[in-house]
Amino acid sequence: MRRALIVGINYYEHGRPLYGCVDDAHAVKAILERHGDGSVNFDCVVYTGTGPTDRVDRGDLKDRVEELFIHDAEVALFYFAGHGHIEASGGYLLACDSRRGDEGISLAEVLTFANASPAKNKVIILDSCHSGIAGTKPGDDNVATVAEGVTVLTASTAQQYATEENGHGVFTTLFVDALHGGAANLTGDVTPGSVYAHIDQSLGAWEQRPVFRTNVKQFVSLRKVQSPISIADLRRLKDFFSSPGDEFPLDPTFEPEMKGRDEGMPDPVPENTRTFAMLQKYNRLNLLVPVGASHMWNAAMESRGCRLTPLGQHYHRLVSKNRI
Incomplete structure (x- = not known):
């Protein structure tokens, strides 16, 4: 009641x-x-x-x-x-x-x-x-x-x-x-x-x-209220980051767009582009940020990476403890 x-x-x-x-x-x-x-x-x-x-x-x-x-x-x-x-x-x-x-x-x-x-x-x-x-x-x-x-x-x-x-x-x-x-x-x-x-x-x-x-x-x-991300997607934080302080490495195969690629860059890989779409969703919710780059696109094209924000680390710990 x-x-x-x-x-x-x-x-x-x-x-x-x-x-x-x-x-x-x-x-x-x-x-x-x-x-x-x-x-x-x-x-x-x-x-x-x-x-x-x-x-x-x-x-x-x-x-x-x-x-x-x-x-x-x-x-x-x-x-x-x-x-x-x-x-x-x-x-x-x-x-x-x-x-x-x-x-x-x-x-x-x-x-x-x-x-x-x-x-x-x-x-x-x-x-x-x-x-x-x-x-x-x-x-x-x-x-x-x-x-x-x-x-x-x-x-x-x-x-x-x-x-x-x-x-x-x-x-x-x-x-x-x-x-x-x-x-x-x-x-x-x-x-x-x-x-x-x-x-x-x-x-x-x-x-x-x-x-x-x-x-x-x-x-x-x-x-x-309606959550901005599904519980299933939120739980996938553990799939990409084994611990809260990990950095996820990126490269040009994660970016689905062909435009803006330098000569000799590898083509997109479908499995990686699906992963990148999820990482970008986390980025929009302030769960992670690119490392050494201003945008996720740059992080991928420059073979950098991304890491969890303090908010992302908080939810990672909740997922790891089966609290979500």
Whole structure:
């Protein structure tokens, strides 16, 4: 079971309205409920606050978060987009009926529910101001209170505001892009760690900074997308490189094109050109680079070679250990 509670609140009875949170919630639901191939991923429940007759009040929000985390599941994911508040007692997520900051659901409560949950993986995604305080002890940002199996990813630090742009939260736009495949690895998995890396690299030093806290032994895949290379082809790394530090020798027989050959150069050999096509695929995925040449074509025509990049060596080790 993979369960997701998705909340987006634009309407605040006693405060300033927001404009992109409800759309963001629906965008997150749309990307989470199916894998890239259309198969079922998360069983999503969406609650939105759009106006006086469509609202998420504090009691309802607290009950729904508790309900999410009380059940055993492979993954229990909570996403919130709306107003956040911080004061000496900690951080809060504000509901439609919140009259003041501390009348929201406290982040300490959310973490308490998650920390006590029997679910194997608990993931909390917060696109709200000051959300970076989540997972820390009130009054001490340096003390984490994240239990094993819990991951927290927030739009901004405890001191920052979460911004909207073009009708959507900047953080959620990047989050959805990451789930679409921008943060996928070569096997097509999108993990919380890769999502954070994608968002972190997309925001500059002067912009809101995402916060990532986790206490897991292994990242869970949040979504599976089409991988840029088949698993069978990825496993062939071992066929060409017996060890990660090896260099694969090339010569003109590997290049299928006749154009550009000097007189006396040997003709292409079909078996070698098939191998070269695979090596070029690895090159396009940054798994290997030519040695002493600017392009793979030059490496072949000049009888040089190619070697694995650090990324290629990483996947070579995974293949060698039967981890792929």
